[in-house]
Amino acid sequence: MQNVTQSVTIVNMDQLTTPVRAPELATWALAHGRGSLTSDEVARLLGVDTSQVRQRLNAPARRGEWVQPTRGLWVPVPPEYRTWGAPPGIEIIDAMMRHRGIGYYVGWLSAAAIYGAAHQAPQVFQVAVDRHMRDRVVGRTRFVFAQRGITSIPTIAHPTRDGSARVSSVAATMLDxxxxxxxxxxxxxxxxxxxxxxxxxxxxxxxxxxxxxxxxxxxxxxxxxxxxxxxxxxxxxxxxxxxxxxxxxxxxxxxxxxxxxxxxxxxxxxxxxxxxxxx
Structure with missing residues (x-):
């Protein structure tokens, strides 16, 4: 999957002359269009060893500025979602799957909701994956993963804050x-x-x-x-x-x-x- 922010990310990070302070990092990431950072990227931005990342982000995370949906990946939480504990699932899913190297698409009732066709709000965020992924709760979103063959399923690129997420096509959603x-x-x-x-x-x-x-x-x-x-x-x-x-x-x-x-x-x-x- 194409990483639409990669070239911008490299330029911005290389142009840093001084480290970013941990209390300011979430604001920096959001201002630079970064919907997620790996632990290595955080360490580089803070000017510390990767082993110190969790300690440095502990206080900002307790303030609701960061959430960690999977090991080694940090998501800055926009101010409007801090009472939720995380951005909506559709804003997180692509970064999480790319970080884990797992093929996916948003499907079933979650895809239907994106098309405006969910009569009732889905209680979970349903995602098809090409290998096992453990269900999890991130903020208000309960991610439920279903392993299945996905290569033949057509998808659309649904725009998100810092890129896009794969969503099953209308026809694929109907058949699923x-x-x-x-x-x-x-x-x-x-x-x-x-x-x-x-x-x-x-x-x-x-x-x-x-x-x-x-x-x-x-x-x-x-x-x-x-x-x-x-x-x-x-x-x-x-x-x-x-x-x-x-x-x-x-x-x-x-x-x-x-x-x-x-x-x-x-x-x-x-x-x-x-x-x-x-x-």
């Missing part, structure tokens, strides 16, 4: 939500989110059709069924063609409900539960 109903807070909420995402300016049913083969057939079938039942879209043919015959078996609308009910032959899905999207 339909695939994992537990992370989507249940089938009714999943239907609501998918309906709202279909109204976003970036939604294109052809994107859904192209991406659906990368997901279980049930995900694409659920998305198609939700949109056919609860919207007036008449352009679902490309998606239906891809997912209807993807596998010969019928998919269940609700995977944890007994397999009884009618089959919608257009989408090859068993309607084993009533779905009631939020108004």
């Amino acid at each position: 939500v339909a695939d994992d109903l537990m992370r989507a807070a249940g089938i009714d909420n999943a239907a609501t989110v998918i309906i709202e995402l279909s109204e976003h300016e970036l939604f294109d049913v052809n994107d859904l059709a192209r991406l659906a083969p990368s997901f279980p057939a049930a995900a694409g079938r659920r998305v198609g069924w939700f949109l056919s039942q609860f919207t007036d879209r008449d352009d679902l043919g490309p998606l239906r063609q891809v997912v209807r015959d993807a596998v010969t078996s019928v998919s269940h609308l609700e995977p944890h409900t007994p397999a009884t009910g009618p089959v919608d032959s257009n989408w090859r899905i068993l309607i084993n539960r009533d779905v009631e999207p939020d108004a």
Whole structure:
């Protein structure tokens, strides 16, 4: 991932003629567009050994000026977020993942919220990662990580204070939500989110059709069924063609409900539960 601030960071730090004082470092970092600093960078700015960084930043951290979301990474907290204990998750995630060398994208309900399609505020910040990452709480944000293959998932670059964060595309978010109903807070909420995402300016049913083969057939079938039942879209043919015959078996609308009910032959899905999207 491109580090959009790296060249600026090197110039600013090399131009320092005297060390920055620890009580002033957060202000310096924010003024220079730095959303995070490694322990080595902090040591260089303070003119101390890396082993002294934690001691030097202890008092500023207790004042809420710094937060450490992962070992070796320090995030300056803007004044407006100091009562929170940290900036919002979307402002932290990219620096944290780059520091750990982990591929990621913001997904599920957290991505939906960024697109304005979360009917209820997500209780956690949901992130897909390409290797194990322990869940954690940073300030008011509870990060929940799910390990999965991410290379085939399209993302957008969502602007942040000092760069951008990777967020799953509208189509990928819809399919993720339909695939994992537990992370989507249940089938009714999943239907609501998918309906709202279909109204976003970036939604294109052809994107859904192209991406659906990368997901279980049930995900694409659920998305198609939700949109056919609860919207007036008449352009679902490309998606239906891809997912209807993807596998010969019928998919269940609700995977944890007994397999009884009618089959919608257009989408090859068993309607084993009533779905009631939020108004």
